[in-house]
Amino acid sequence: MDSLPGQCKSTVQRTWKSTRLHLDSKLKDDNKENGGGVMNIPFRVKKRKAQDFGRTITLLSSVDEEKNAEVLSNAEVLDKDIGAFHENVLSVLFPRLDELMGGGIFSGEVLELVGESAVGKTQMCLMIAARLVAYTNSYVAYIDTSSSFAPNRVQQIYQDAAQHVLRVQTSQSPQNWAGDGLDPKPKDFKIAFRQIRVFKVSNAFELNTVLEEIRKGLSQVKVNFSTSSLSHIFCQLHCSLHQDKKYDNLQMIIIDSLSAVLSPHLGGNEYQGFALMSETSRAIKHIVHKHNIAAITTSHTVSNRVDGLKPALGESWTYFADKRLSLYFHPRDKSRRIIAMTKSNCTEIGGACECRISERGIIDASGKDASECPQSLKLRESATHSINTEDEFGIGGET
Amino acid sequence: MISSLPLSRSNLILLHEHKFETREEIYALTPSQLARELEINQDEALKIWKTAKFGDDCMTRSVSNLSSTNSKREVSALNLWRRKARQRPIFSLCEDMDKMFGNGIRIGEVTEFCGVPGAGKTQLGMQIACTVQIPTDLHGPGGQAIYIDTEGSFMPRRAYEIAGGVCKHLRGVAAISSDEKVKLIILDSIAFHFRHGFEDNYMERNRTLTSIAQTLTKLAQSLQIAVIIMNHVTARMSASGSGSLTPALGPTWAHSCTNRVMLEYRDGRRWARILKSSSCEAKTIEYEIGSDGVRNLSPAPASTAGFGNENMDFKETSSTSSKRQRML
Numbered sequence: 001m002d003s004l005p006g007q008c009k010s011t012v013q014r015t016w017k018s019t020r021l022h023l024d025s026k027l028k029d030d031n032k033e034n035g036g037g038v039m040n041i042p043f044r045v046k047k048r049k050a051q052d053f054g055r056t057i058t059l060l061s062s063v064d065e066e067k068n069a070e071v072l073s074n075a076e077v078l079d080k081d082i083g084a085f086h087e088n089v090l091s092v093l094f095p096r097l098d099e100l101m102g103g104g105i106f107s108g109e110v111l112e113l114v115g116e117s118a119v120g121k122t123q124m125c126l127m128i129a130a131r132l133v134a135y136t137n138s139y140v141a142y143i144d145t146s147s148s149f150a151p152n153r154v155q156q157i158y159q160d161a162a163q164h165v166l167r168v169q170t171s172q173s174p175q176n177w178a179g180d181g182l183d184p185k186p187k188d189f190k191i192a193f194r195q196i197r198v199f200k201v202s203n204a205f206e207l208n209t210v211l212e213e214i215r216k217g218l219s220q221v222k223v224n225f226s227t228s229s230l231s232h233i234f235c236q237l238h239c240s241l242h243q244d245k246k247y248d249n250l251q252m253i254i255i256d257s258l259s260a261v262l263s264p265h266l267g268g269n270e271y272q273g274f275a276l277m278s279e280t281s282r283a284i285k286h287i288v289h290k291h292n293i294a295a296i297t298t299s300h301t302v303s304n305r306v307d308g309l310k311p312a313l314g315e316s317w318t319y320f321a322d323k324r325l326s327l328y329f330h331p332r333d334k335s336r337r338i339i340a341m342t343k344s345n346c347t348e349i350g351g352a353c354e355c356r357i358s359e360r361g362i363i364d365a366s367g368k369d370a371s372e373c374p375q376s377l378k379l380r381e382s383a384t385h386s387i388n389t390e391d392e393f394g395i396g397g398e399t
Numbered sequence: 400m401i402s403s404l405p406l407s408r409s410n411l412i413l414l415h416e417h418k419f420e421t422r423e424e425i426y427a428l429t430p431s432q433l434a435r436e437l438e439i440n441q442d443e444a445l446k447i448w449k450t451a452k453f454g455d456d457c458m459t460r461s462v463s464n465l466s467s468t469n470s471k472r473e474v475s476a477l478n479l480w481r482r483k484a485r486q487r488p489i490f491s492l493c494e495d496m497d498k499m500f501g502n503g504i505r506i507g508e509v510t511e512f513c514g515v516p517g518a519g520k521t522q523l524g525m526q527i528a529c530t531v532q533i534p535t536d537l538h539g540p541g542g543q544a545i546y547i548d549t550e551g552s553f554m555p556r557r558a559y560e561i562a563g564g565v566c567k568h569l570r571g572v573a574a575i576s577s578d579e580k581v582k583l584i585i586l587d588s589i590a591f592h593f594r595h596g597f598e599d600n601y602m603e604r605n606r607t608l609t610s611i612a613q614t615l616t617k618l619a620q621s622l623q624i625a626v627i628i629m630n631h632v633t634a635r636m637s638a639s640g641s642g643s644l645t646p647a648l649g650p651t652w653a654h655s656c657t658n659r660v661m662l663e664y665r666d667g668r669r670w671a672r673i674l675k676s677s678s679c680e681a682k683t684i685e686y687e688i689g690s691d692g693v694r695n696l697s698p699a700p701a702s703t704a705g706f707g708n709e710n711m712d713f714k715e716t717s718s719t720s721s722k723r724q725r726m727l
Contacts, residue, residue: 116650116653117650117653117654117659117675118653118659118674118675122677123677126677142476146616146654146655146657147507147508147509147616147619147620147657148508148657148677149476149479149677150677150678151476151479151480151483152480152483152501152678153677153678154476155480190477193475193476193477193480194475194476194477195475195476196475196476197473197474197475197476198473198474198475198476198479199472199473200472200473200474200620201472202613202616202617202620203405203613204403205403205404205405206472208403209453210472210473257654259654260609260613260654260655261613263605263609263651264606264609264610264613267602267606270606271408271411272402272403272405272411275400275402275403276403279400279402279403280403300650300651300654301650302605302649302650302651303649303650309650312651312654359680
């Protein structure tokens with residue numbers, strides 16, 4: 001793996017690249033031992049240090065209750081606030097897809113899954129949740145708007161993931177791992193299932209209420225050791241004793257499906273559509289950026305009467321996510337799917353890979369013909385990312 | 400933010416005129432202070448105050464109190480798993496179909512059956528409306544069914560026959576007693592009224608359909624009942640010119656139901672195929688419809704081959720139809 005997806009131009013990404021190469025070589029050996037097509041165990045990488053910022057950077061961040069913006073004006077202040085900033089890369093997908101995404105799912109970012117009905121968006125969400133709780137002790141908030149959370153299916157995927165963890169860990173001694181928080185023994189699924197908190201919502205207002213509740217719970221948590229005032233630290237410790245355990249270690253929020261609750265409010269005589277959309281996107285981004293949590297949302301497509309499909313929430317929603325994966329049915333083989341990266345903030349777009357849905361979740365479909373381009377698929381994208389079929393499914397340049 | 404609260408347009412404009420911007424500002428006042436400030440009556444002010452305080456739609460809170468508090472809205476996956484394990488499944492008496500769903504018709508989810516006319520949607524609906532009443536002593540759901548008929552296809556005589564078949568299956572166990580709780584809602588069919596009349600206004604149709612789906616999903620989840628919806632099929636022309644049958648009402652409706660089953664009827668045989676489900680894998684099973692209702696495909700007797708079977712099939716259907724004619 002000597003060439004990475006994307007052009008790493010900035011200082012930040014250069015640092016990341018070198019760290020990644022170091023860990024990649026470590027993981028290459030693991031993959032060799034366990035055979036190809038095996039999932040990576042997630043690792044935590046300290047990706048950015050404030051002293052890498054060579055210039056004065058002005059950062060606006062909103063503190064506390066939305067209204068007051070605090071202006072931080074130079075790298076020293078950044079260092080104080082962001083010095084302890086860890087950005088996690090969660091490799092819970094199959095290797096080819098992780099590569100496509102630049103390592104995996106990044107925390108502090110929003111990933112959007114778009115596709116037709118029954119293409120596998122919910123399966124992807126269930127798989128990500130199951131694997132995350134299998135590999136780590138972190139909590140997942142699963143916001144379910146269409147009662148698609150199926151405990152039995154999650155259990156099935158979890159058993160497989162836990163088996164894999166056991167295999168990997170018995171084949172090498174634990175101190176080789178760069179990460180922390182991995183259990184030395186396989187977890188009973190009942191313990192893991194406590195880490196998944198499912199919120200059932202049925203309309204956009206309830207969704208906003210739930211997001212507000214999560215935000216409030218999280219803002220009571222963080223004991224920020226970078227503040228210099230001792231009394232401040234004591235005060236926060238006191239608060240943290242009383243807060244709910246689930247917000248302690250919340251790593252991911254999954255919303256399935258976001259468009260199902262927002263699309264009824266758009267168009268016609270509906271007067272609240274855009275207000276709701278912006279409120280929801282603001283709430284999600286606030287949580288994601290302030291508390292360094294990964295968010296995954298799903299969105300469906302509707303038919304464009306002329307050709308193909310268009311996103312259900314319209315053009316303006318295409319700017320919401322940091323990364324977007326589009327899922328398609330394989331034009332020739334009904335049992336396979338194609339996942340394409342159609343928007344990204346730090347990797348190259350246009351790459352695609354094939355996959356199948358199996359009892360293990362979504363797995364790589366024997367990558368031999370991964371470079372074939374389905375010519376007949378069309379998807380209207382936003383103006384900045386207008387892609388026609390040839391570009392979208394170009395011969396994958398990744399290794 | 401005020402604009403994202405479920406308030407009517409006139410109320411939003413009123414609040415904006417009086418310079419209210421956040422929820423906190425509204426519920427910081429008491430309802431009577433709010434009424435004075437906005438110059439509206441007490442009840443309106445109370446409604447606005449409650450909406451600002453609790454955030455979600457006060458109207459729907461009265462529909463199902465179970466989901467009215469935040470704490471009830473959130474469960475751990477473990478509790479969901481346990482709840483699922485404790486559920487009494489709704490059997491349809493067609494074993495293969497029950498196995499296709501895992502353990503019977505799924506409770507707490509909305510299942511859609513689509514198919515050509517004659518595939519057996521209404522038959523299946525009537526049968527499940529009977530089987531849901533199997534008492535809990537016999538490990539059945541023991542509940543009542545609500546059958547919403549939009550196209551006049553419910554035939555009481557046929558339902559009587561099917562109920563007889565269910566009782567026969569239970570080997571003549573006495574009266575089917577049920578508690579007062581409704582455990583099933585059947586909507587036959589959703590497509591009938593929506594296929595025409597919305598030609599120039601697809602957005603309106605989609606919005607109405609989505610809100611129906613949301614209401615039904617919420618009912619299914621909060622009351623832990625099964626909801627079954629029947630749908631028609633329509634032809635979809637692909638680019639190459641060949642057509643294929645696809646469920647009616649378009650892609651927006653496709654996202655609304657949790658599970659989707661396509662019932663096909665060709666060459667005198669009936670097939671059921673899962674199109675969409677979050678927990679069942681895509682399978683196809685064959686079933687048949689007899690005088691007792693929908694059942695598994697009866698195994699072919701080993702002695703008679705080919706022609707003999709077909710004659711038996713024909714005899715059965717002709718006797719059923721003649722029976723029906725006599726009764727009518």
